Amino acid sequence: MSAQQSTGTVYLAPPLFEQGAAEEFQKSGRTVSFAASGRDQTLAIYAAPNADPQIRRSQAPPPEEQQVYLASCQRPPSSERRVFVTDTSIIFAALQNLLKKARGKNVNILQSEDDMQVVTKLANDYINFCKECCMYASQNISRTEPLQLDAEHYRRLYTCFSLFGVLYMPEPGLENVPIGDDLMEWLNTHFIEPSTQEGDELSSQERPWEDPAFWPYLIRTSLRGLSKASAFFLDVLSKHPSPYLQSLAQQLTPLLTNQPRLRHFSAERDFAVASRRWKDKVKTLRLELDRVPESEREDDFENWWDRFSDIVGIVEGRGDVIKKVCAELGADWKEVCAVWGIFVDTRLRREDLPDVVAQVLDEMPPDPTDLEDMIHSSLFLGKPRQALSEAAQLDTWLAAHLADLMEPIELIDAEPDDSELSLRQHYVLEYAHYLHSDPALWRITVDYMYSCGLIGAEMADQVLMRVPLHLQTSRNAAASAEEAARIRDGQLAGVLKLVNETCYEYQREEIRRMVCRIAAQTFIQEGEYGLAVSYCTSAEDWPGLGRVIDLVLEEYIAQGPANFASLVAKIAPSLHNIRTDAATKLRAPAVFLHRLQFAVRFAEFHHRRAHADGQSAAIDVVAMFREEIAPRSWWAVLLCDAVELLQCNDAMFFSSSDACLLIQKLEEIHLRVAQGSGDDYLTVLSRVVKGGEKHALQRLQTVRLSLARYYARCGAIGVGGRPTGWYH
Template identity: 75%
Template sequence: MQAPLSERRVFITDTSVIFAAVQNLLKVSRAKSVEIIQNDEARKAVCKLTNDYVNFCKECCLYASQNISRTEPLQFDPGHYRCLWTSFSLFAVLYTPEPGFDDAPVGDDLMEWLNTHYVQPSTQEGDELSSQERPWEDPAFWPYLIRTSLRGLSKASAFFLNVLSRHPSTYLQSLSQQLSPLLTNHPRLPQFSAEKDFAIASRRWKDKVKTLRLELDRVPEGERDDGYENWWDRFSDIVGILEGQEEVIKRVCTELGADWKEVCCVWGIFVDTRLRRHDLPDIVAQVLDEMPPDPTDREDMVHSALFLGRPTQALAEAAQLDMWLAAHLADLMEPVELIDSEPDDSELSLRQHYILAYAEYLRTDPSLWRITVDYMYSCGEVGRGMADQVLMRVPLHLEAPKDADAAGEEAARIRAGHLAGVLKDVNETCFEYQREEIRRMVCRIAAQSFIREKEYGLAISYCTSAEDWAGLGRVVDLVLEEYIAQGKSEPARAETQVTSADRVIYPLSQALNDTGTKIPAPGVFLHRLMFAVRFAEFHQRRASGDGQGAAFDVVTMFREDIAPKSWWAVLLCDALELLQNGGPMPFTSNDACLLIQKLEEIHIAVGQGAADDYLPILRRVTKRGEKHALQRLEVVRLALARYYARCGAIGVGGRPSGWNY
């Protein structure tokens, strides 16, 4: 199954808007407990949406017919879109009339459909005949006049009947003058406000036709041929059509190369002017016995099934012509109760079967995922399960572009932490269809993509959105691992990313607690997150020269017990340059005392054999053993002692009570 190309993709996308409108109509009707078939307003809406499909098929057919240069060849030729147009418009005529016209005679609607889609005779034929001095000598003259009479093309018929005023036969001259007003004044239902008036006018018109027949029969046998044609036989065929003679109509249509459709449409104009839609299948069945449809012509098979009132068969034939046609016909057939809405053994209704088959076709083009899931989500539990799988497999395109200049505005917004592009669309779709679990799954997938790119700030954001607390903990660990892996270099790239995102991350985490959201082991995950954010912020401030802010972060991490004990030694070593700074003193004497207390706790614990609890991170950062780590801490001890001494000398802070160091 070939993926849709350009013109087909436009066709699919634009008609999906109509499909969405149909689903919205059904949703509103269900909410109001309204049966479409029993509500005039709802039926009028269905009629309007059906005609929207018809009009768009027409527009696509006309576009495909244009002789213009194209960037790529058409995937489907104009003839294919014409088949969709003819089939959908026939469905509209037969099954979705305006409310109040369900039981109205259908002949005029069918003739309009026939003349719109199967134009005969051609304009070129008329032009050629009208240019001749004696057109009745042309073999095409009478077939042309008979065809215009069949099709109700009264202006063309009247023109050539007027031409016969120059015919050598005075009998034909007289008869043509009588026939012309009968054709131009043929009563048609749309001309009347009441069917009763139409019926009365039709009877009077039929009486005039009988009079014409009597006049025709009086023509002597020897005057019925003009040397080119037996004009009497041809004229008699036209009168026979007006009389509604079934056999004449069938024979004439066969001679003209017309098929069963023309006979059926003419039937409601001349044979039975009060033919109803529900009576049509019986008439069509009779005609098809003598003039069967072409089994090799899929369009003809769709039309015959629709004429016969067999919607299920019409859908089967339509699926062979184009799955789009079957899906959208089925979508309209179910609410107007043409097909059963109950599921079969596969747990799918007939409508759902064709909709999902069409959606599977759409999956050949991954870029159409949004439309694909719209169709799937309209198909019950089975469809929802299929749509969920599609959403979880939508390419999110979150990888950073290799060429920075190639990154568009959309990619820039994503990497700035905003929902945009495909990821935004997926989230909106999940929200629209209330697929919260799928939304969380997609956020987890996005988080994994950001983790692979070491975009830890974004990874934390999406883990939080997915409420993936275990994943959040893993990201925090990875953030801290970045620091460990880079040792005592400038602040790690991962940390600055976390810092740039912490105004989103930390408030969101806090909000989850404030609203009472149950987070598994919140003390574990939120504590680690708070430390990672504060630690990253400390390094950012230290690197930017904000010694006061960096010092505040260090003290806060110790005082509020944010920092894990395994990181105490690292924090003290990282604070060394703040202690040795010859400029403004960022720590108060109380702050310095706190740092000294923590340092002493480390030394005491290590002396008691707890080095693995207090020094593992520092050992990894320095990439040396315990001895070197302790030497680093001795440097910190000396710096703290000098700093505290400076505090006492210049009166910074105050000496805490009970201080015996």
């Protein structure tokens, strides 16, 4: 079953019931219910029995088969979008590291030129990634997967982020220089007018001024500061039939091509002097233009004088002319504001820009249906909070990363509101919520969440505890055991290890232990007891460790000593690690360590016994009793398993004192059983022999007989294989 979400509505396909059949569906005793997944943001939607018992009694029982639909509150990133969010997360992480170091040194980012230079560089990295993704999405190439978001979407991100960079993230030392050149460069980069095609068509004509597009094209190039294109077509006017226009065009060309620009001067004072001289030349041109007789101001096509006067009005810096011309050309408020800093107020600074923009917007308001235009206007007006609100509607990625940059440069308040979240944290967590829709992006998701204080950390903890670890061995019958193990080992190294590293990085020890417990449970299910012991120990889950040992010992009871010995061989390295780790030994209760030691030593005993190493096997038996490693419930089993060594006619593996020790343990068992403690001593042996206490005691009679004979042989020979006191 499938479900699609659109504008807040989830559509089920096929539908649970047809249109108009809601009443019939309700009468069937069912209602629509859902369950949320903790792994990601998917919803399982299904028809469930009505919660009202009165309705359930009166209606027919629901059908046995139920359709389950899977829907998502967010559309998970795919295709180019996943690459985009992954690559930009690297920039985000770099900024967090910088801010963390600055906080550690108690340094204000705004007061550190070196730090601000890095922040500006990172902001430019965001801008470049938006540009690259826009270019990639624009390519007309065959793709294995369709684009999730088109080139137009990334173009909008590109324009908005780059405008933020222009207005709020200038290079250190350039914060107070006039902004006109930067605004015009931004406008010409993102909103190209006039088009190259228009210029090519006009330049191919012998008398281009006869084309209705000629003067609008020339005015637009003059507005945009495209001096080369303007100079070319002003030169074309040397062939115009009006000698007045020929002369005026010749005078205008150097004014447009040689207009003083701040970037060409090393000192702002020199720029101001050059601008005044240039303005004087513009006044002279206006006087020449006004002297043209009324009768000479038109050609056979239109009034060229009015058009030329508009261009002169632009270079004169007349705001009314600029607004009129922009309106006639179909330009918007952005173009007026950019032109304002080039021709009207050449010394316009960032802090003065909002006042100019507000005046322009009164006459040329932004398009309220265009989110991109609304974001631009909010940034121009110096309203970062409003810009973030609109950016979140365009793309939660944009709002999160703008807010992440705005807070350290103090454009927005870092203090939390009533929700206990700051504005930055709100937008970053909203973006992280979107990333959580794709479980494969869990590592990036928690990076964003952990940057958002206590609330974000708690959310990230929940994500980490639900990361799919993929520890189960492949169930594909066609896959070889070796291949299945290889796949499992690769996933173990890739996911579980990375989750642990993430917990260490963010100092989430409790979560790390919880994940280790979850992993240990999976390893138990897979029969990977060595790994289960390792992760129980890492989680300091001592009861869990005890359960693993019990399960391992159960393998002896169920499968016999051979399988048991092979199984426990995988636990031996974990025991060695525990023995060598002093801190672990201090934290671990002794009872669990002793049980683990017994399982390993007991397995070693059976391994040596199976490989005819009777001497070493005998040493293991005696050591388990002398060192009190063997639990009382296993004494009887251990004695029964040692009978084979006692009955060997070719060698004597126990000393007389060893035999005495075994006799003492056997007698203690009989004594305790006689006192009513049989459950403490014979339960395991009873299960091994698949009988009750009576059968267990019968088996111990064989042990008694073997020990008596062995001890008699020791007395006859006088040595018993080793001198008495060999252990001392």
